[in-house]
Amino acid sequence: MTMNYINNASLLKRQLVVRFARLMFAGELKNKIDLLPLHQAPRNSEAVRCCVHHDRAVIRYRLIALLGFAIENEKPDDEARTLSSYVEEAEARGLERMAGSALTVIDEACSACIRANYRVTNACRGCVARPCMMNCPKNCISFENGQAHIDEKACISCGICAKVCPYHSIVFQPIPCEQACPVNAIVQDKNGKQDIIAEKCINCGKCLQACPFGAIMERSEIYEILRAITNPAEATVALIAPSIVGQFNTSLGKLVTALRKLGFDHVVEVAWGADLAAQKETAELIERLEHGQTCMTSSCCPAYVDAVNKHISNIKPLVSDTLSPMQYAGEWAGQQWPGARRVFVGPCIAKRAEAKASPHIENTLTYEELGSVFIAAGVDVAECEESRADLEATSVGRKFAVSGGVSTAIKNAASAAGHNVTDKVIDGLDAKSLAMLKAIEKVVKPGTFVEVMSCEGGCINGPGVISNPTVARRFLEKMLQEHP
Amino acid sequence: MAKKFKITICSGTTCYVLGGAHLMMLAEALPADLKDQVEIIDSNCIKACQYENALPPFVQINDYLMAQASVAKVVEYLRKH
Numbered sequence: 001m002t003m004n005y006i007n008n009a010s011l012l013k014r015q016l017v018v019r020f021a022r023l024m025f026a027g028e029l030k031n032k033i034d035l036l037p038l039h040q041a042p043r044n045s046e047a048v049r050c051c052v053h054h055d056r057a058v059i060r061y062r063l064i065a066l067l068g069f070a071i072e073n074e075k076p077d078d079e080a081r082t083l084s085s086y087v088e089e090a091e092a093r094g095l096e097r098m099a100g101s102a103l104t105v106i107d108e109a110c111s112a113c114i115r116a117n118y119r120v121t122n123a124c125r126g127c128v129a130r131p132c133m134m135n136c137p138k139n140c141i142s143f144e145n146g147q148a149h150i151d152e153k154a155c156i157s158c159g160i161c162a163k164v165c166p167y168h169s170i171v172f173q174p175i176p177c178e179q180a181c182p183v184n185a186i187v188q189d190k191n192g193k194q195d196i197i198a199e200k201c202i203n204c205g206k207c208l209q210a211c212p213f214g215a216i217m218e219r220s221e222i223y224e225i226l227r228a229i230t231n232p233a234e235a236t237v238a239l240i241a242p243s244i245v246g247q248f249n250t251s252l253g254k255l256v257t258a259l260r261k262l263g264f265d266h267v268v269e270v271a272w273g274a275d276l277a278a279q280k281e282t283a284e285l286i287e288r289l290e291h292g293q294t295c296m297t298s299s300c301c302p303a304y305v306d307a308v309n310k311h312i313s314n315i316k317p318l319v320s321d322t323l324s325p326m327q328y329a330g331e332w333a334g335q336q337w338p339g340a341r342r343v344f345v346g347p348c349i350a351k352r353a354e355a356k357a358s359p360h361i362e363n364t365l366t367y368e369e370l371g372s373v374f375i376a377a378g379v380d381v382a383e384c385e386e387s388r389a390d391l392e393a394t395s396v397g398r399k400f401a402v403s404g405g406v407s408t409a410i411k412n413a414a415s416a417a418g419h420n421v422t423d424k425v426i427d428g429l430d431a432k433s434l435a436m437l438k439a440i441e442k443v444v445k446p447g448t449f450v451e452v453m454s455c456e457g458g459c460i461n462g463p464g465v466i467s468n469p470t471v472a473r474r475f476l477e478k479m480l481q482e483h484p
Numbered sequence: 485m486a487k488k489f490k491i492t493i494c495s496g497t498t499c500y501v502l503g504g505a506h507l508m509m510l511a512e513a514l515p516a517d518l519k520d521q522v523e524i525i526d527s528n529c530i531k532a533c534q535y536e537n538a539l540p541p542f543v544q545i546n547d548y549l550m551a552q553a554s555v556a557k558v559v560e561y562l563r564k565h
């Protein structure tokens with residue numbers, strides 16, 4: 001499993017969100033935001049990058065992304081702009097949704113990772129045979145001080161030199177974000193910095209998890225959300241995704257209370273929408289199979305749906321038309337509390353893009369962001385009382401958080417209706433699984449339901465989670481045992 | 485028999501969010517020879533986060549309070565004591 005291992009870049013980001021949220025709760029964001037880079041990287045501290053000034057420059061961009069702006073849109077003179085002027089702009093933006101991609105790259109943080117993927121290590125003995133030099137199709141290997149040297153500008157990363165070196169002294173070095181991207185949507189520009197191609201990007205967030213410099217940021221909606229929950233005149237609903245169980249090492253009931261303490265007026269379990277989606281999807285599957293369709297795939301993961309639209313559109317007719325659990329839950333909340341701001345709380349960045357195109361959800365917040373907001377508000381989840389959500393779900397919908405949950409639900413519902421369906425789970429998107437999906441009709445038996453999750457392991461391993469997926473899964477299983 | 489080390493992992497919200505979530509893997513990560521010398525307790529906020537400039541996540545090992553704790557740091561400490 002691509003691991004959600006402990007990572008200093010993401011911890012620093014969480015600390016920054018805590019500082020940001022503290023200022024918002026104190027009503028001092030506009031006055032004090034320009035001090036945040038100084039507080040996060042004080043003068044006498046040890047710099048993470050070359051010096052504190054560079055650290056501060058990066059922090060400044062992180063704050064711009066936290067305010068929801070795309071860093072790519074920065075004009076040359078904007079470098080001199082104050083952060084408080086960005087706050088003013090965000091304020092004026094009002095309720096409009098932010099246009100453009102959900103992710104943004106901080107050039108200043110991107111270390112412009114190596115251009116050539118192959119590198120000569122010190123193990124090179126400068127042997128007489130020199131097979132690397134002899135076999136390089138681009139003639140880009142020369143010898144300096146008795147060791148091979150690769151001309152990075154000429155290298156095409158074919159890997160022949162690494163294969164032929166008798167000492168294995170040439171190593172492959174991937175560019176982490178590029179390697180993580182399942183659809184080749186992130187590429188180096190002419191300066192060696194990474195750019196995301198919006199027409200290809202499916203907002204899966206894998207590059208963001210992979211970058212060791214934390215150079216890829218989501219364009220957050222935290223500003224809008226905090227402004228709404230601290231405004232008593234504005235009604236807000238938190239729609240919590242099934243994978244929230246296990247994110248705070250505590251029960252669902254305590255989390256519900258904690259969300260209310262933050263200022264959300266209502267709390268809805270998106271797993272209720274998953275219950276509904278499972279029913280609708282089963283009926284749809286049975287009908288489609290009766291009409292002779294070979295198989296149908298799930299539609300709840302927006303990164304997958306986007307991948308179909310942008311990269312394997314030949315299988316579009318096979319994707320279920322059922323809305324995602326988030327949208328059903330949002331629709332319900334809209335009927336229940338007209339005009340309330342509906343905030344999806346989940347692990348996912350692709351959901352942010354889905355929400356933008358949906359009439360049923362206004363904003364999205366990740367678990368990481370929520371965690372930082374709890375800290376800033378001084379809300380300790382484990383110490384809250386238990387309370388119940390305004391809308392609760394069954395264990396069927398709650399299992400949507402882990403891979404296999406959707407297909408199990410549908411297989412069971414179909415068999416209860418007297419239909420035998422097989423299921424196949426595509427657990428994680430990468431180039432290989434996308435190629436398989438492209439030809440899915442030839443791969444599976446007729447009568448199959450195909451569940452596809454962009455994140456390996458399911459949403460509990462989404463890009464915005466706090467808990468290690470193993471721990472979260474353990475928690476979810478325990479909860480399902482106690483509340484079957 | 486009392487174990488040699490009593491390890492209290494703080495899983496109050498501050499600690500949990502700022503790195504403590506990964507300490508939940510401590511039991512699995514302990515080397516075999518240390519496993520039966522420790523007792524692991526998962527606790528609510530142990531109030532160490534409330535000091536100015538506190539560095540969560542916190543772990544209490546017997547009398548020692550470890551700041552910015554990680555699985556690797558805990559294992560190293562146990563080895564030395």
Ligand code: SF4
Pocket residue numbers: 103180181182183184185186196197200201202203204205206207208
């Ligand atoms: S598709 Fe995923 S990995 Fe590729 S650029 Fe977009 S978010 Fe990053």
Ligand code: SF4
Pocket residue numbers: 204300301302303304347348349350351453454455458459460461462463
């Ligand atoms: S698997 Fe879940 S978290 Fe990951 S992209 Fe899909 S919906 Fe989002």
Ligand code: FES
Pocket residue numbers: 494495496497498499500528529530531532533534540541542
């Ligand atoms: S949350 Fe760990 S000491 Fe308070």
